[in-house]
Amino acid sequence: MTKTCFGCLAKFKKTTDAPIPHPYIGAIAECWDVYGEILNKEFSDPAYFKVHRTTVDAYGAQHIGSREDRRARQSANVHLIALYLTVSKKASREETLMFIRNATKIKRDWPSLIQRKSPEWLTVQDIVKADNPLSHAHLVTRWGQSIWEAYEDCHEDIIRTYKKVMREN
Ligand SMILES: [Zn+2]
Numbered sequence: 001m002t003k004t005c006f007g008c009l010a011k012f013k014k015t016t017d018a019p020i021p022h023p024y025i026g027a028i029a030e031c032w033d034v035y036g037e038i039l040n041k042e043f044s045d046p047a048y049f050k051v052h053r054t055t056v057d058a059y060g061a062q063h064i065g066s067r068e069d070r071r072a073r074q075s076a077n078v079h080l081i082a083l084y085l086t087v088s089k090k091a092s093r094e095e096t097l098m099f100i101r102n103a104t105k106i107k108r109d110w111p112s113l114i115q116r117k118s119p120e121w122l123t124v125q126d127i128v129k130a131d132n133p134l135s136h137a138h139l140v141t142r143w144g145q146s147i148w149e150a151y152e153d154c155h156e157d158i159i160r161t162y163k164k165v166m167r168e169n
Pocket residue numbers: 005006007008009010027028031032063
């Protein structure tokens with residue numbers, strides 16, 4: 001039996017009865033575990049850690065959670081905008097971090113993102129296969145790009161939200 005993650009829609013063969021692992025990141029435990037493996041690699045080797053910012057933003061933007069939950073809407077928007085900055089604008093890590101700090105300084109409301117129906121994006125299943133830092137970095141970059149592309153119909157709105165946040169700070 002396989003289980004499908006309701007965020008990234010990846011399928012998992014090794015299943016568990018563990019509960020939903022995070023209060024607002026919309027992922028199932030099986031997906032969260034594989035994400036944990038990827039984070040472990042990054043935290044235990046500086047060469048893997050180089051793309052950590054993109055890893056966190058890719059995962060957050062792919063698991064948008066409940067549209068009713070303000071924290072979920074904030075997480076989804078902030079991570080997706082951060083991907084826009086690194087992937088599309090080639091912003092530095094510092095610029096992206098500055099946006100994230102500004103965006104989360106006050107408790108603001110965020111528009112809800114709509115779950116992708118059949119996205120052609122990479123998932124943790126692809127990223128976890130990397131067996132060296134170079135291939136990890138390539139995969140994570142492609143992961144981020146594939147997610148940004150999957151939201152193509154929302155690009156204008158997302159960029160508008162980004163500009164609004166920057167104006168308000
Ligand atoms: Zn997932």
